[in-house]
Amino acid sequence: xxxxxxxxxxxxxxxxxxxxxxxxxxxxxxxxxxxxxxxxxxxxxxxxxxxxxxxxxxxxxxxxxxxxxxxxxxxxxxxxxxxxxxxxxxxxxxxxxxxxxxxxxxxxxxxxxxxxxxxxxxxxxxxxxxxxxxxxxxxxxxxxxxxxxxxxxxxxxxxxxxxxxxxxxxxxxxxxxxxxxxxxxxxxxxxxxxxxxxxxxxxxxxxxxxxxxxxxxxxxxxxxxxxxxxxxxxxxxxxxxxxxxxxxxxxxxxxxxxxxxxxxxxxxxxxxxxxxxxxxxxxxxxxxxxxxxxxxxxxxxxxxxxxxxxxxxxxxxxxx
Amino acid sequence: xxxxxxxxxxxxxxxxxxxxxxxxxxxxxxxxxxxxxxxxxxxxxxxxxxxxxxxxxxxxxxxxxxxxxxxxxxxxxxxxxxxxxxxxxxxxxxxxxxxxxxxxxxxxxxxxxxxxxxxxxxxxxxxxxxxxxxxxxxxxxxxxxxxxxxxxxxxxxxxxxxxxxxxxxxxxxxxxxxxxxxxxxxxxxxxxxxxxxxxxxxxxxxxxxxxxxxxxxxxxxxxxxxxxxxxxxxxxxxxxxxxxxxxxxxxxxxxxxxxxxxxxxxxxxxxxxxxxxxxxxxxxxxxxxxxxxxxxxxxxxxxxxxxxxxxxxxxxxxxxxxxxxxxxxxxxxxxxxxxxxxxxxxxxxxxxxxxxxxxxxx
Numbered sequence: 001x002x003x004x005x006x007x008x009x010x011x012x013x014x015x016x017x018x019x020x021x022x023x024x025x026x027x028x029x030x031x032x033x034x035x036x037x038x039x040x041x042x043x044x045x046x047x048x049x050x051x052x053x054x055x056x057x058x059x060x061x062x063x064x065x066x067x068x069x070x071x072x073x074x075x076x077x078x079x080x081x082x083x084x085x086x087x088x089x090x091x092x093x094x095x096x097x098x099x100x101x102x103x104x105x106x107x108x109x110x111x112x113x114x115x116x117x118x119x120x121x122x123x124x125x126x127x128x129x130x131x132x133x134x135x136x137x138x139x140x141x142x143x144x145x146x147x148x149x150x151x152x153x154x155x156x157x158x159x160x161x162x163x164x165x166x167x168x169x170x171x172x173x174x175x176x177x178x179x180x181x182x183x184x185x186x187x188x189x190x191x192x193x194x195x196x197x198x199x200x201x202x203x204x205x206x207x208x209x210x211x212x213x214x215x216x217x218x219x220x221x222x223x224x225x226x227x228x229x230x231x232x233x234x235x236x237x238x239x240x241x242x243x244x245x246x247x248x249x250x251x252x253x254x255x256x257x258x259x260x261x262x263x264x265x266x267x268x269x270x271x272x273x274x275x276x277x278x279x280x281x282x283x284x285x286x287x288x289x290x291x292x293x294x295x296x297x298x299x300x301x302x303x304x305x306x307x308x309x310x311x312x313x314x315x316x317x318x319x320x
Numbered sequence: 321x322x323x324x325x326x327x328x329x330x331x332x333x334x335x336x337x338x339x340x341x342x343x344x345x346x347x348x349x350x351x352x353x354x355x356x357x358x359x360x361x362x363x364x365x366x367x368x369x370x371x372x373x374x375x376x377x378x379x380x381x382x383x384x385x386x387x388x389x390x391x392x393x394x395x396x397x398x399x400x401x402x403x404x405x406x407x408x409x410x411x412x413x414x415x416x417x418x419x420x421x422x423x424x425x426x427x428x429x430x431x432x433x434x435x436x437x438x439x440x441x442x443x444x445x446x447x448x449x450x451x452x453x454x455x456x457x458x459x460x461x462x463x464x465x466x467x468x469x470x471x472x473x474x475x476x477x478x479x480x481x482x483x484x485x486x487x488x489x490x491x492x493x494x495x496x497x498x499x500x501x502x503x504x505x506x507x508x509x510x511x512x513x514x515x516x517x518x519x520x521x522x523x524x525x526x527x528x529x530x531x532x533x534x535x536x537x538x539x540x541x542x543x544x545x546x547x548x549x550x551x552x553x554x555x556x557x558x559x560x561x562x563x564x565x566x567x568x569x570x571x572x573x574x575x576x577x578x579x580x581x582x583x584x585x586x587x588x589x590x591x592x593x594x595x596x597x598x599x600x601x602x603x604x605x606x607x608x609x610x611x612x613x614x615x616x617x618x619x620x621x622x623x624x625x626x627x628x629x630x631x632x633x634x635x636x637x638x639x640x641x642x643x644x645x646x647x648x649x650x651x652x653x654x655x656x657x658x659x660x661x662x663x664x665x666x667x668x669x670x671x672x673x674x675x676x677x678x679x680x681x682x
Binding site for chain 1: 401
């Protein structure tokens with residue numbers, strides 16, 4: 001209702017806006033810090049007090065994707081002139097890009113592959129968890145399942161233990177079946193994490209969809225499966241989107257299992273980034289660049305689904 | 321169009337029996353209304369016909385073919401839900417087309433079927449809107465349109481007017497009746513509203529606790545209720561009920577024994593039962609008079625409800641209060657002295673134990 005506000009309401013309103021502003025500042029400061037560091041020259045990254053004004057450069061991103069070594073001696077003028085713009089940046093920073101001796105190709109740092117691994121594992125495990133979760137939730141919601149409450153509790157109970165507790169046995173079992181350091185191995189793990197969550201959330205959403213929708217479809221000549229796909233699924237999309245965002249974030253951010261279970265082949269970005277801290281004197285600008293890129297997919301995914309997400313989060317809270 | 325038959329249908333939900341030995345034959349083209357309180361089993365019976373509920377035992381036949389083990393999709397009947405159950409993500413056109421897509425009707429045929437139904441139901445102007453943009457009445461029209469569009473064997477309706485407001489309900493009631501007459505489709509309609517039942521039905525089926533109480537025309541169930549439940553359930557205001565005993569040639573009310581004369585045949589029927597008798601008489605059969613005359617018993621008015629077209633007057637006879645229907649303004653106020661008689665042809669007597677109508681009912 002637009003229109004008249006009492007002074008008290010105006011005051012409450014202003015306080016609320018101020019509180020939101022403060023919260024935003026607190027939450028966005030680390031992100032600003034990361035973003036700023038990702039564009040700083042190396043020597044300004046760790047100054048005290050922090051440098052606020054600087055000329056941004058992209059050298060951290062160049063370094064992020066390439067394998068480098070310390071310059072033992074300065075490059076010759078010819079070498080320097082022949083180098084492309086990005087290689088010059090690395091020379092300027094006192095390092096040189098490592099090239100394959102025979103082909104002269106630039107050797108990659110491996111971050112790109114780790115990033116790709118993260119995408120593959122997160123997207124596939126999210127898709128699998130949400131589809132399996134939706135089907136399971138539909139079954140629990142619509143059919144009489146013997147011991148339904150016990151089953152649902154059992155599914156929930158898989159989350160009652162910090163997952164890392166089972167890391168060692170999982171590692172040993174994975175070694176036996178050859179799933180260590182494979183995409184499949186991580187996908188199975190992340191799907192298992194997220195499945196119980198997906199089942200519970202989706203059950204809430206599907207319970208809210210009147211069963212008359214399917215019954216109408218059933219008497220109108222459709223099979224149960226057709227009714228599910230044509231009537232239930234479109235109604236459940238909002239919930240699935242909300243669930244997918246949350247599952248994706250969990251899988252994307254997972255660190256401990258990725259660290260233990262993967263190495264060269266299927267390692268994801270989260271264990272890679274801190275591994276750079278440990279190698280020699282850490283180049284914080286490179287780490288910040290890697291972290292900044294790592295934030296982007298979740299931001300994009302959440303942004304794309306934001307309308308569903310808002311509706312999904314408040315779904316069921318409103319009595320119709 | 322179809323004839324529907326239910327034979328010895330039993331339905332349990334766990335240990336709870338919701339349909340007890342249910343028998344019913346619905347003739348081709350007939351409009352049957354199942355009437356009863358909530359939890360009486362009427363919706364279960366309807367859903368059993370539709371195939372949305374399996375039955376524990378018994379047979380359901382459509383056109384003489386057993387269908388109790390067939391899926392809902394294979395029974396060729398349509399169902400209108402109380403909640404309308406329109407698919408919110410589809411437009412009105414898509415909603416109505418939905419059953420036609422199931423049978424893969426070709427596009428041109430489908431369009432003409434939709435057009436025809438939309439015109440009959442006066443929803444042609446809404447075809448491209450989403451259900452959420454429609455009024456309650458139009459939603460109901462779309463729901464009926466979706467049910468009728470593929471010309472099903474029978475149309476089943478579960479309290480289709482339950483969520484509409486009073487005015488709209490009357491209007492839609494008339495439309496449903498008009499549509500039934502125009503299409504001649506076999507219709508089964510569930511409601512707890514006796515006015516809907518009386519105004520729509522060729523025959524009314526009254527259910528209570530999963531047991532069929534009476535099947536008959538609206539007049540039948542109103543004038544000749546087979547038992548006390550039907551007598552009390554049908555009619556508004558409800559039938560007057562009083563414990564009575566027989567004193568000579570009179571039927572006497574409890575208390576100071578005000579009594580009314582009845583003929584020999586009736587009295588002999590009442591005397592044959594050993595379990596005591598309950599009198600049931602509708603307000604319009606309670607006759608009031610301003611002056612004393614033969615057969616009339618003195619009484620005092622205790623409450624008057626002026627309803628415009630008529631009044632409902634409460635009169636006290638000894639310990640019993642009876643409600644009488646009079647022309648408006650017949651009694652001036654509470655505490656007035658009046659004389660009361662009962663129309664013997666409209667009096668019902670029920671056995672206290674079996675609750676059956678001793679005068680035979682229908």
